[in-house]
Amino acid sequence: MRRQAAKISAVTRSTREELLRAAVRVVATDGLPKLTLATVARVAGVSKGGLLYHFPTKDALIRALIETFIAEWDRAMALEHARDAEPSKPGRWLRAYVRASFAEFDPDDMLTLGLALGDMAGFLAALAVSPELLGLIREAYERWHRLLASDGLGEATATAIRFAADGIYFAEGFGLAPPTGPTRRGVRDLILSWIDLAAGAADPGHASGTRQAC
Amino acid sequence: MRRQAAKISAVTRSTREELLRAAVRVVATDGLPKLTLATVARVAGVSKGGLLYHFPTKDALIRALIETFIAEWDRAMALEHARDAEPSKPGRWLRAYVRASFAEFDPDDMLTLGLALGDMAGFLAALAVSPELLGLIREAYERWHRLLASDGLGEATATAIRFAADGIYFAEGFGLAPPTGPTRRGVRDLILSWIDLAAGAADPGHASGTRQAC
DNA sequence: GACACTGTACCGGCTGGACGGTACGGTGCG
DNA sequence: CGCACCGTACCGTCCAGCCGGTACAGTGTC
Numbered sequence: 001m002r003r004q005a006a007k008i009s010a011v012t013r014s015t016r017e018e019l020l021r022a023a024v025r026v027v028a029t030d031g032l033p034k035l036t037l038a039t040v041a042r043v044a045g046v047s048k049g050g051l052l053y054h055f056p057t058k059d060a061l062i063r064a065l066i067e068t069f070i071a072e073w074d075r076a077m078a079l080e081h082a083r084d085a086e087p088s089k090p091g092r093w094l095r096a097y098v099r100a101s102f103a104e105f106d107p108d109d110m111l112t113l114g115l116a117l118g119d120m121a122g123f124l125a126a127l128a129v130s131p132e133l134l135g136l137i138r139e140a141y142e143r144w145h146r147l148l149a150s151d152g153l154g155e156a157t158a159t160a161i162r163f164a165a166d167g168i169y170f171a172e173g174f175g176l177a178p179p180t181g182p183t184r185r186g187v188r189d190l191i192l193s194w195i196d197l198a199a200g201a202a203d204p205g206h207a208s209g210t211r212q213a214c
Numbered sequence: 215m216r217r218q219a220a221k222i223s224a225v226t227r228s229t230r231e232e233l234l235r236a237a238v239r240v241v242a243t244d245g246l247p248k249l250t251l252a253t254v255a256r257v258a259g260v261s262k263g264g265l266l267y268h269f270p271t272k273d274a275l276i277r278a279l280i281e282t283f284i285a286e287w288d289r290a291m292a293l294e295h296a297r298d299a300e301p302s303k304p305g306r307w308l309r310a311y312v313r314a315s316f317a318e319f320d321p322d323d324m325l326t327l328g329l330a331l332g333d334m335a336g337f338l339a340a341l342a343v344s345p346e347l348l349g350l351i352r353e354a355y356e357r358w359h360r361l362l363a364s365d366g367l368g369e370a371t372a373t374a375i376r377f378a379a380d381g382i383y384f385a386e387g388f389g390l391a392p393p394t395g396p397t398r399r400g401v402r403d404l405i406l407s408w409i410d411l412a413a414g415a416a417d418p419g420h421a422s423g424t425r426q427a428c
Numbered sequence: 429g430a431c432a433c434t435g436t437a438c439c440g441g442c443t444g445g446a447c448g449g450t451a452c453g454g455t456g457c458g
Numbered sequence: 459c460g461c462a463c464c465g466t467a468c469c470g471t472c473c474a475g476c477c478g479g480t481a482c483a484g485t486g487t488c
Binding site: 251252262266270271 | 447
């Protein structure tokens with residue numbers, strides 16, 4: 001039964017993924033209270049029994065949501081890291097983090113480009129159903145924090161930049177006065193300029209740090 | 215019944231406030247799923263009937279939570295605004311917003327100094343129970359955004375600073391790698407320095423903006 | 429190539445328990 | 459006595475999880 005795994009998963013993946021996608025869609029459109037097994041199953045076009053076959057418990061469903069989006073985020077960040085225009089300049093991971101946060105996403109494809117509402121869904125579901133699952137998200141954040149803090153620009157800079165980048169995420173996910181269009185790009189560029197500022201201060205080729213050097 | 219409001223509230227405030235405090239405590243310690251009328255009543259030392267006397271429905275309880283904390287936030291921000299050391303310098307409301315976000319709070323007194331977990335409680339409860347109540351929070355954010363955007367430093371700066379300030383709030387509320395001690399102060403000072411940077415760029419008395427002016 | 433057997437994928441009904449809300453009864457204070 | 463305030467018992471609903479059952483695709487066996 002072990003060697004059959006690859007073939008079987010190739011068959012079942014679509015249903016499993018459809019269920020996860022349905023869960024995200026339910027949270028995004030109808031809100032958290034409607035995230036019930038019956039609703040998710042109906043939206044996914046599966047019966048409740050079918051859902052429970054893939055996810056034996058609601059916790060398992062939400063856990064899968066969270067794990068999927070953490071993995072997607074890692075992927076998106078690694079991609080931006082590889083794309084960096086000035087790899088030698090300090091703050092490469094910070095730039096990747098900011099760019100990944102501000103990446104536009106296809107609303108139709110929330111799962112493979114897990115952002116905003118997508119990631120929010122797992123996040124919120126964890127809070128609402130079993131706060132223990134928040135541990136998964138906390139661990140991921142600790143990991144990201146360590147990565148950013150050792151990016152050469154100090155822990156305070158890394159944290160402040162992370163906060164600013166997370167902002168777009170929370171603002172859009174919760175609808176808290178999110179910026180749009182040119183302002184959105186302006187916010188991103190401004191945050192990136194803060195990274196450059198710290199990189200300039202850290203780089204011996206520039207001024208030594210505080211602005212009174214001017 | 216209108217003119218009795220003052221007298222009645224003077225009598226009931228302690229019980230009412232105790233109930234709100236209990237709701238926050240329940241969310242903070244046991245998590246959202248435990249936020250039931252029975253639990254809140256028990257923690258507050260009141261019976262369920264007593265709770266329902268003050269808040270005829272669960273929505274009403276959560277609405278009161280949200281309204282209380284929005285009012286507290288307004289108060290905290292106005293206080294920091296009045297305290298500003300350099301009132302003539304642009305970005306006064308932005309500084310107030312950041313300082314209020316980073317204000318330390320007494321964990322024992324979450325209600326009167328509504329922050330972090332306190333405000334989170336209403337926030338989360340709204341999401342989990344009746345997403346329509348999010349409208350209250352959204353309105354408040356729109357209002358704050360308008361205030362900050364018209365602070366003289368442009369909308370992009372206002373938004374980016376708001377994001378960074380909200381970060382400490384979400385990080386501590388959800389436990390997402392929050393900074394502590396000196397790093398926490400460093401993050402706050404760094405964000406404040408970003409405001410100064412923008413203020414310097416906006417102020418004709420300083421260099422025109424980008425750092426190549428050095 | 430008919431047959432029994434096995435594991436996967438999914439279905440639909442059911443139930444036990446929890447929770448929000450109601451009805452009503454009691455108590456103390458003015 | 460009346461009213462604000464609080465307690466208790468109860469009801470209707472909703473939901474997570476379980477269970478018996480179905481369809482079917484392989485797989486070996488003779």
